[in-house]
Amino acid sequence: MSNLLVDVRELNLWYGKYKALDNINTSFTAGKCVVICGPSGSGKSSLLRCVNRLEEFQEGDVLFEGQSLRECTNIASLRSEIGMVFQHFELYPHMSILDNITLAPRYAKKKSKPDAEAHAYVLMERVGITDQALKYPAELSGGQQQRAAIARALALEPKLMLFDEPTSALDPEMIVEVLRVMRDLAMEGMAMLVVTHEMGFAREVSDEIIFMDEGKIIERKNTEDFFSNPNSKRVQDFLDRILVKI
Amino acid sequence: MDWNVIIVNLPFLMKGLWMSIKLAVLVICFAFPIACVMAVGRISNRLWIRYPSAIFVNIMRSNPLILIVFWFFFLVPILTGRPVGDFASVMIGFVVFFAAYFTEIIRSGIQSVGRNQIQAGLSTGLSYFQTMRMIVLPQALRNMIPALITECVIVFQGTTIAYVVGLREFLNSTFLVTERTLRPAELYIFAAIVYFIVCFAGSLLARQLEKRKVIT
Numbered sequence: 001m002s003n004l005l006v007d008v009r010e011l012n013l014w015y016g017k018y019k020a021l022d023n024i025n026t027s028f029t030a031g032k033c034v035v036i037c038g039p040s041g042s043g044k045s046s047l048l049r050c051v052n053r054l055e056e057f058q059e060g061d062v063l064f065e066g067q068s069l070r071e072c073t074n075i076a077s078l079r080s081e082i083g084m085v086f087q088h089f090e091l092y093p094h095m096s097i098l099d100n101i102t103l104a105p106r107y108a109k110k111k112s113k114p115d116a117e118a119h120a121y122v123l124m125e126r127v128g129i130t131d132q133a134l135k136y137p138a139e140l141s142g143g144q145q146q147r148a149a150i151a152r153a154l155a156l157e158p159k160l161m162l163f164d165e166p167t168s169a170l171d172p173e174m175i176v177e178v179l180r181v182m183r184d185l186a187m188e189g190m191a192m193l194v195v196t197h198e199m200g201f202a203r204e205v206s207d208e209i210i211f212m213d214e215g216k217i218i219e220r221k222n223t224e225d226f227f228s229n230p231n232s233k234r235v236q237d238f239l240d241r242i243l244v245k246i
Numbered sequence: 247m248d249w250n251v252i253i254v255n256l257p258f259l260m261k262g263l264w265m266s267i268k269l270a271v272l273v274i275c276f277a278f279p280i281a282c283v284m285a286v287g288r289i290s291n292r293l294w295i296r297y298p299s300a301i302f303v304n305i306m307r308s309n310p311l312i313l314i315v316f317w318f319f320f321l322v323p324i325l326t327g328r329p330v331g332d333f334a335s336v337m338i339g340f341v342v343f344f345a346a347y348f349t350e351i352i353r354s355g356i357q358s359v360g361r362n363q364i365q366a367g368l369s370t371g372l373s374y375f376q377t378m379r380m381i382v383l384p385q386a387l388r389n390m391i392p393a394l395i396t397e398c399v400i401v402f403q404g405t406t407i408a409y410v411v412g413l414r415e416f417l418n419s420t421f422l423v424t425e426r427t428l429r430p431a432e433l434y435i436f437a438a439i440v441y442f443i444v445c446f447a448g449s450l451l452a453r454q455l456e457k458r459k460v461i462t
Contacts, residue, residue: 054365080371090366094384103380104370156370 003030005065005160005191006051012059013046013215020046021057022215028193030159033186035202035223036195038212039238044195047212048162051193052082065159080108083153087165089145091137091152097124098133101152109156116155123151127181143174147181154185161185163194179205199242203227211235251429252436262419263440269415270402273340277401280341281348286378288353299349306346312407315339319411336408344401351397355390356382392456399448403441416440 006028013021021043028034036044049055050062053069062069064078072078091100101123102116111119124130127147132140140148146166153161163182167175179198183205186192196202202209202223209226211219211234219226219235230236252259287299306314318335330338359382367377409418420437424430 052369054369076368076371076373078371079369082369084366084369086362086366088362090360090362092363092366092381092385094388104372107376107380108371108373152370 004028005030006193007063007066008047008050008060009063010060011047011050011057011062013043013050013055013057020215021050024060024215024217026210026217026220028160028191030191031189032207033190033192033194033205034208034210035206036193036210036212037197037199037202037238037242038218042212043215044212045164046215048164048193048195051160051162052079052084054084076108080104080156081158082160082162083150083156083158084162085146085149085153085164085166087168089137089142089149089169091145091149093137096134096136097129097140097148100137100148101155104152105155120151120155123154124148126154126184127151128177141174142170143177146170146174146178150178150181150185160191160193163192163196165195165197167196167198197242199239211238213238247432248429249432251423251427251432255423255427258423259416259419259436262414262416265414265419266402266405266408266416269336269340269405269408269413270398272337273344273401273405274398276337276341277345277348280345281352284345284349285352285356288349289356303346303349306343307350309343311339311343311404312410314343315407315411332408332411332413336411336413340401340404340407344397344404347397347400348394351390351393352386355386355393358389359385392452395448395452395455399445399452402444402448 004027008024008026011021011024012019024043024047036047038044046055050057050069051064053062053072053075057070064082067078069075069078091097092103095103098117098120101120102111102113105111105116105119106113121130121133124133127150129140129144129147129151132144132148137145137148150166166182167178170178175198179201182192182194182201186205194201194206206223208220208222210217211226211230211232213234218232219230221230226235227239230239284299284303287295288303290296290299315336316339318330318339319332322335323329363381363385364374364377367381368374372380405415406417408415409421412418414422417437420433424433427433
């Protein structure tokens with residue numbers, strides 16, 4: 001277990017009286033792509049957001065490389081090791097794409113401006129938006145914006161990437177371009193946690209799949225087993241509903 | 247109509263206008279930074295910060311400006327045994343009163359920037375302070391500029407209240423000249439034109455900036 005990256009221990013999260021996460025125990029290793037799926041309101045995004053403590057959990061703990069998030073006093077520096085991609089991109093609308101990508105490297109990681117920009121161009125090349133560098137987010141298509149957001153997260157040179165429904169806000173023809181970037185990342189060995197309904201992506205790219213419902217992990221299996229012989233009835237029902245059969 | 251009274255008394259009237267402008271500018275300069283701090287307090291998660299600012303804002307917004315000026319002009323001297331003075335009591339009264347209104351404008355400006363923008367900033371390892379300064383406030387400011395300018399125009403109009411404690415701002419000066427020359431029609435028409443020019447220019451500017459906001 002030397003490459004253990006994230007260790008989630010007896011994690012409980014409430015929103016007021018509503019229990020969003022119910023005693024979650026799980027772990028993620030470096031180099032693996034894990035997809036988290038399940039019906040809406042099942043706690044997928046909450047779990048994801050606990051991993052970089054954007055969500056302040058009340059009980060239990062999450063360890064990132066052995067470091068307790070609960071006890072962590074410099075959460076900002078820990079977060080700069082973890083990239084995050086949001087459903088609605090959340091690019092900064094008042095900055096160019098280049099500035100969006102270089103902001104955190106410059107001000108959180110104290111990189112020089114030329115270094116940060118040079119790296120940003122490498123990343124933009126990688127996600128295919130070099131031509132958009134000096135444009136503002138509103139001038140880009142949804143797919144381009146999400147790829148820019150991925151570049152922004154990668155600019156941290158993260159050890160882990162979190163994707164929170166990265167294609168849910170996209171038109172169908174743009175979903176593929178984002179999924180391709182994500183697939184390439186996974187193939188390069190980036191550790192990824194992906195909350196998504198794209199079961200095609202899950203099947204093709206992920207190493208493991210976690211199924212959640214009502215704040216609990218119902219099933220965790222490697223991808224092939226998950227689709228070929230799911231244990232629980234709930235997973236079977238979910239797959240029947242989500243894999244559209246005509 | 248004898249418009250000559252205006253020309254003859256112009257230096258005196260302009261001194262009054264200068265007082266009004268000075269008052270408005272000073273009030274804005276003091277009220278705005280106070281309001282920035284209070285606005286951040288209003289949205290704080292910590293109740294001991296949020297409640298005092300909320301109480302202050304709500305008390306100020308539930309009282310007429312003139313009453314607040316009276317507090318400082320009449321009540322504070324009774325409590326301290328020392329007069330505050332007309333300019334100072336108007337200044338303090340205006341600053342606390344308009345700070346409350348600016349607070350609400352700034353608060354709604356900050357809240358107009360989605361919570362997710364804050365989360366995006368934090369997720370990249372920027373501190374809360376950096377996120378506010380580099381991501382939230384620039385967007386908030388752009389969203390609230392029209393409302394801020396409108397409020398500044400209201401401050402300028404509000405300076406007429408200073409008249410009740412005898413401060414010689416523009417309206418009071420006009421009144422004094424009227425008393426002396428018995429020419430109210432000309433003088434009050436002139437006063438209306440001057441207020442209109444200043445305030446309408448402000449509204450135009452606000453509308454212009456609002457249009458620009460829509461495009462970007």
